Amino acid sequence: MPQRITQLRLTNFRGATQPVTIKFTPEKGGVKTNVVVIFGENGTGKSTIVDALDVIGNTSFGSLIRPGIQAPQKYVASLTRDAQSVEAELTTQAGNTRKATLSGKTVVISSGSADAVMPEIRVLRRRDLLQLIEATPAKRYEAIQKFIAVSGVDSAEAALRVDCNAVERQLGTAEATRAQAAESLQTLWEQERQPGEPVQNALTWAKHRASENVSELQSRLGFLAKGPAGIQQLAGIVAQWQQSQAKFTLEQDGLDTANTALQDQNQDATARSTELISLLSSAERYLAPPVEPSSCPLCDNSVQADALRSRIQTQLAQLQTSRLLLQKVTEAQARFKTASDEKTRCNQELVRVIQSMGAHFTKHEPAAVKELHIDWPAQGIELAMANDDTSIKVAALSEKLVAVKEAVQSECDTLQTRLAVYNNIKTQAQALTKSTDEVTHLQAVLDRLRKACTLVVNKRRDFVQAILDEIIGEVNALYQFIHPGEKIGLHRLEMDDAKRASLDQHATFEDKEGVVPQAYFSESHLDTFGFCLWLALAKRDNPKQLVLVLDDVFTSVDAQHFRRISDLLAAQAANFQQVIIATHNRLWHDYYKISGASVHLLKLERWTLARGLRPHEDQILATELAAALEADNFDRQAVASKAGVLLENVLDNLAAYYECSLKYRPGRGHTLGDLLRTTKRLFLTAKVRRIRRDTHGHPLAPHLEENWMEIALKQHHEKLDAIKLIRNEVGAHFNALGNDWSDNDVREFGQAAYDLAEALACQQCGHIPKNLRTDHRGCGCDAKYQTQLYPLSLN
Amino acid sequence: MSQATTNPSTPQTANAALATQIVTALQEANFIEGCDAPLASALLTTETAKAGDWRQLLEKKLAPTTTTDHAATHHTA
Known part of the structure; x- marks a missing residue:
């Protein structure tokens, strides 16, 4: 998985007032550590780290996007620094880098090389936990649209x-x-x-x-x-x-x-008068101006036209x-x-x-x-x-x-x-x-069109519902992991066909189906419900490319459910590129510290303006004990104390798994002696069966019997029972009796505690097998390689 | 996020998977011929389907049947 994040370098980013580099170890002793737990009390800079991952992965201002903050880009730079000096850069296991800087309101992303494959980063914050559950059907559809949209x-x-x-x-x-x-x-x-x-x-x-x-x-x-x-x-x-x-x-x-x-x-x-009138009329017209001839046309004698015409007119009148x-x-x-x-x-x-x-x-x-x-x-x-x-x-x-x-x-x-x-x-x-x-x-055309339409609609509905049902199945499986045996879960997600871009949600509570989760579920149940839905969607969304980042998500769950959530994340982490958990909850931190073989622990010390973020490598308890045992300057009190805490935790878990009887001590916990005594019967027959691994930590072929080894646990118990007083006399109290124990005795006690924890814990997930199988208990790893603890029960 | 890899659960792949199912069902229901499958697939995947496209596609197989029906109608009339 070369896209796993190995390093995050921050310069003037939020709480990082001084340049700081946070390293994430991709594997430890051949075991992949794709779960990173960043523990820090409030105000130590957890959100700075998560926001940096968010800004690089999603160009989002992360926790700064909230009511009351109008221009989140203004608050990205550390106090006394300006936006131009801000840098956040991550490096992957393959050596690819991606850097985020600010330019005005915009996040500018640059990669070391154009073809570098980078992981996708998905961040879940507490305030987002209930978003899917409490959202309107339309908003819920938007969140799931990516998986069911068939535009x-x-x-x-x-x-x-x-x-x-x-x-x-x-x-x-x-x-x-x-x-x-x-x-x-x-x-x-x-x-x-x-x-x-x-x-x-x-x-x-x-x-x-x-x-x-x-x-x-x-x-x-x-x-x-x-x-x-x-x-x-x-x-x-x-x-x-x-x-x-x-x-x-x-x-x-x-x-x-x-x-x-x-x-x-x-x-x-006279007979001629008619002709005369005619002749005179013609002569008058002949003599009329403008011609006015000077001679007669018949006799050619000279005439005076005016006088002649006047005489003719007189005759004509008559x-x-x-x-x-x-x-x-x-x-x-x-x-x-x-x-x-x-x-x-x-x-x-x-x-x-x-x-x-x-x-x-x-x-x-x-x-x-x-x-x-x-x-x-x-x-x-x-x-x-x-x-x-x-x-x-x-x-x-x-x-x-x-x-x-x-x-x-x-x-x-x-x-x-x-x-x-x-x-x-x-x-x-x-x-x-x-x-x-x-x-x-x-009619024939319409018949075909209608039938085709019905076919398309039914196919689309079935297709979408099948996806939704798969999501529901996954959510319920995850939910049952956290809340085993509880009659509570998601009943149905269904599209509103009339509104289309709308997704209705129905839950089950006890034997009642179709209830509104917000009305019936407790705060804690709603939290885990929202988380399971978020995780189920992330699993559908190309998980091998995803880095999940949880920012102080759980605050309302009790110790038992913390353990289950931790176990769930440990089991589910294999599906993803990496899971990064930021928490201020010491209970959660301690749980990983005791049984987190595949977890990389980081601790953030107190933040100051002058020093900024102060990340420190943290170790699981067994590793710390091993380091104390190997130290040149042997600290007998530290070894006895760490061995005692480790041993008590291991035996406490076993007593719980096998329901061993313990004396009731009001207001006090159980002593190491109590725990050794009550688990004695178990250790008489207890054994661990685990797969052998090569030098790289990879399991050998599980179908070959010779690739499995069995470890009897009886002698571990006997040895520890004999020197159990070292826990208190050297590791806890000022007691003169402690001086009777030599360094070798203390070393032997520490080593025996370490050996027992090592023998019981799965080398892959770091957990003691507890899940009930046919004739044994198994850890949360892949079924083929699960570490097995015998017997199944003491009854 | 220019380096984001191809996601197998993208809406495009979901749409393509559903389109394939629908095209197969249309063929099985005898609505379209095999040779028209690419056209039906394009209608279901490219968001370019416009009024009349489906009718044209579904009428293809209908045309000879209709002619026969017409002849029969005329004959009985």
Whole structure:
């Protein structure tokens, strides 16, 4: 595991007022120490170390992010130092480094090399412990979203629903169209059905009708429709001719009257006066300016134009009456000519129209016209000349045709209605067939879309629920480790399908399921519940890359549960890159100090502004005892004391595991003598069976019997029982009797205590086997390599 | 955190795993052909699915059946 953190160097970071380097030992005597316990009383700098790991790993200001602190970056630098001088750098076992510095509000991370693999650091603080438990369903979803979010499938599911809805709407429209077409066709069927036509249903009937050949009907209607129009046109032209005839007569009378009046006037005047007026009028115009000729155009004699024109005007005035009558005649002649021309045009138009109609009716004669028995070919010959006689005949014929025009129109309308019904039937039948096809197709498409949607939704639900169930299983397993036999745990995590980004949480309490944990669990239970949920999620999240950091997390749990949590962390630590525990709890520290073979202990001494953080290497008790035994300057009191504490702890644990009887001493603990006495029966048969290890501390193949060794414990007990008084007489009190014991005796006592502890403790996890197995007790290591303690019990 | 390694429990891998399950189920349910599996997988993983994409995909297998149904409808009518 080359990403394990081996060193943390701090410069002007929070409590590190002096540069300090904290070293984490990755292994000890061939045993990996991936649990680091940093013990320090309050105010010794634990949070400084945790915040440094947080800022390097997560660019987070850690414990500074809390209500009341507006700009946490301002408080990262040590007192009297500025932000530019802050540095926090970690080094991994592989030698990779990562450094955090500050630039304004931002944390700047730089790595020793671009491709350096670094661990991910996950920090849990006490204040975060209940975050998952007490969070709203939406916030809880955010925390777990990483494991259950399937945004691609969500997006596809939404698109699928959109398609479902769109096709559903199309189907509704198609069904409405089909219903309308069916209703229309049904109505047509009921109205138009004829005897002998198909009777199964409207569509069958309609298709029969639609198969009818209607081209002849259409052709006939086309010809027939010209009949009424032709009659109308003919009548119109007859009316025009009649008007022109009347006008002609009128204008003729007017001309006759004008001529008569002029003739009467001419009887009183010379016959030439009319011509004279005409001649004088022409001469006057000739002499008028601007030409004003100087000679006569007839005789070529010179003339005075002005004088001559004046004389002509005098003469004309005398001839005025004749001149007016002549003018009226001229005008009457013009009007008569116009009337005559119009009458001629009407005569011609009548001939053209009657010829055209005759030709048309010869081929396509309407029934009503036929009843008039008109010989159209003969009429064509008779009415070929355009004159008044012909027009009179045409007018008579037109009168007859106008009389039957309504009948012809009716015949035409009947045919038209028949064709309209045909077209309507055909259209509705086609609409019904088309909409039926469309409905069938859309129903099939919708069916598939809905089924596919259901499939996707169910798969997604099952998938997500399976993940949630796995998380629940893990949480409950962890929880039972800490609270064995207690009827308490997580019952169900489930997505709210209506809200989606929402995760409901239900717990079990006693035999009741689905309870709200906050309402039933104690403070301590909630703490461990939150911790187990956090740990379970961390285990799902690529644990081999994770360094877990616990910052003084547990304050409300008792000694027994501290031990279980410690054992749990020791067992779970193997899943992670490293577990770093910062605690001010001496109970927890002492527990690791006594039985923490795979734990690296660090102790923080009192912090001062001048000296900053003061980390010191701490040792487990057995290691301290071993060091005291090997010291050049032999400290007999220290050896006797440390051996006594170690021995009492080991025997106390064994007495508890095997439920040995102890004399009750109110207000006092049990003595070493008490513990040796009550465990004597156990030691008669007790033995430890453990796997042999190579020089690197790795276990040999567990399936080979020769790779296991057995250690009988009886002689350890006997030896210690014989010299147990050294514990008090040398290691505890001022007592003259202690002088009777030689250094060798004390060394022998210390060594025997160390040997017993060494024989009992697992070389990997450092714990005395206590978990009940089939015929023995096992430690918390991997089942294949567990250290075994016999017997299982004393009963 | 530029050095963070690939995480096997990322939403992308969870989505991909679920998408694979769904595509297999769609094939088993005869909604899509094997040749359309990559298209269905893309719809489920790329967040680019838009209106009409699913219909187009699911109609593919439906089209011949519909034609047959139409013929039958016409015949009985």
